[in-house]
Amino acid sequence: MTTYIEPFLGGGAVALSLLPLSPKPFLRWPGGKRKLADDVVEMLGGDVKAVSHMLLTDVNEPLMTLWRAVRDDPETLLAELCKLPLSPEGYLRVRSDSNAKTAPATTLYLNLFAFNGLQRVNSKGHNNVPCDAVRLAKLDLDAVARNVLEVSKALNTQPVCLTSADFQVSIAAASSDDFVYCDPPYIGTFTGYSGRFGLDEHVKLWQAAVAATMRGARVVISNSAAALPMYEELARNYSLDLVIKRVTARRSIAAKSSSRGDVGEVMVSPRLR
Numbered sequence: 240m241t242t243y244i245e246p247f248l249g250g251g252a253v254a255l256s257l258l259p260l261s262p263k264p265f266l267r268w269p270g271g272k273r274k275l276a277d278d279v280v281e282m283l284g285g286d287v288k289a290v291s292h293m294l295l296t297d298v299n300e301p302l303m304t305l306w307r308a309v310r311d312d313p314e315t316l317l318a319e320l321c322k323l324p325l326s327p328e329g330y331l332r333v334r335s336d337s338n339a340k341t342a343p344a345t346t347l348y349l350n351l352f353a354f355n356g357l358q359r360v361n362s363k364g365h366n367n368v369p370c371d372a373v374r375l376a377k378l379d380l381d382a383v384a385r386n387v388l389e390v391s392k393a394l395n396t397q398p399v400c401l402t403s404a405d406f407q408v409s410i411a412a413a414s415s416d417d418f419v420y421c422d423p424p425y426i427g428t429f430t431g432y433s434g435r436f437g438l439d440e441h442v443k444l445w446q447a448a449v450a451a452t453m454r455g456a457r458v459v460i461s462n463s464a465a466a467l468p469m470y471e472e473l474a475r476n477y478s479l480d481l482v483i484k485r486v487t488a489r490r491s492i493a494a495k496s497s498s499r500g501d502v503g504e505v506m507v508s509p510r511l512r
Contacts, residue, residue: 243290244419244456246409248297248306248401253279253420257288258393265309265386266347267356270488272422272461275504278486279420282459282506287418291397294412296404301341303403308343309387310394310401317384319344330370338365347387351378410447415455421448425463425504441466445473445509452479452509464503474509482508 245254250268255261256276264273272279280287297303308316323333323344330352337345350356352375353368361367394401406421413419423444424436441462448458462470467483474481484506 240292241286241290242292242294242413242417243287244294244296244409244413244417245422246296246404246406246419247422247424248295248302249422251295251306252276253422254293254295255390255393256280257290257293259396260389260393262389262393263386265383265390266350267353269356269358270422270425275461275486275488278484278506279459279461282482282484282508283418283420283457286416287457290418293397293399294409295399295401296406296409298403298405300403301343301346303401304341305343305346306401309391310399313387313391316343316347317387320347320383321380323348325375327370327372327375330375334366334368334370351383406444407447410444410451410458413451413454413456413458417451417456419448419451419456419458421458421460423460423462425461426466426469427463438469441469442473445470449477449479449509452511457508459506459508461504461506464505467505467507470505470507477509478512480510480512482510 243254243257245251248254250264250266250271252264252268252271252273253276255264257280264271295306319342324330333345333348337349349366349368350358352370354371357368359366359368406423410419410421421444423441426438426441444460448460451458464485470481486504486506487501488504489501
């Protein structure tokens with residue numbers, strides 16, 4: 240049994256690309272890998288397309304609850320989504336209610352209609368992203384429903400475990416011939432993962448990736464181009480080879496327009512000598 244493991248699932252573009260029919264992601268996700276999925280697959284190796292199981296995780300529990308709803312009961316999810324208001328005032332009410340408890344339909348609604356697809360909380364942990372009034376007025380919910388149903392169908396074509404878990408726990412499940420793709424918060428761009436994702440967490444991720452590699456798994460990590468010197472130093476310290484792929488990604492979701500556009504990224508894979 241060969242397993243594909245993705246511990247920072249987010250919008251799940253790479254995982255979805257590996258499933259039958261390769262449905263497009265149903266979520267708007269900053270840093271999403273839809274256009275780079277082929278590059279990730281190339282780095283992992285061609286056999287990744289033949290995986291028989293998937294372990295898809297994220298520490299974001301509301302996100303993973305939404306993913307399970309898409310897989311297990313999309314009709315109810317979509318029915319609840321259609322009950323939510325399509326007005327700026329209604330968005331603010333839904334956003335306020337979400338601070339107490341987030342149902343799957345609410346999570347999807349806020350993703351669809353938040354300004355620029357942002358997911359941000361204030362110091363109290365409350366969502367404070369304004370709405371995208373144009374999307375509220377113009378988004379085709381029938382197209383959203385079709386997309387959700389296509390993803391649900393794809394997720395049910397093979398065993399897919401969807402759960403909330405820390406990346407170290409997920410990667411620890413990797414064994415010989417498994418594939419692991421890690422898309423963590425990038426160095427120099429974002430640190431708000433489960434409260435914080437700084438240099439120490441990136442080093443812990445590297446250590447987990449090396450341990451999985453030594454067990455026979457193939458691991459690929461994405462990051463900003465600014466992270467490459469760190470990975471090169473870590474590879475030297477661990478006496479490992481480092482496969483590097485430089486890519487350019489188009490970023491259209493960001494709070495500031497100056498942060499959008501083409502950006503340099505790297506994909507790295509530790510290899511035993």
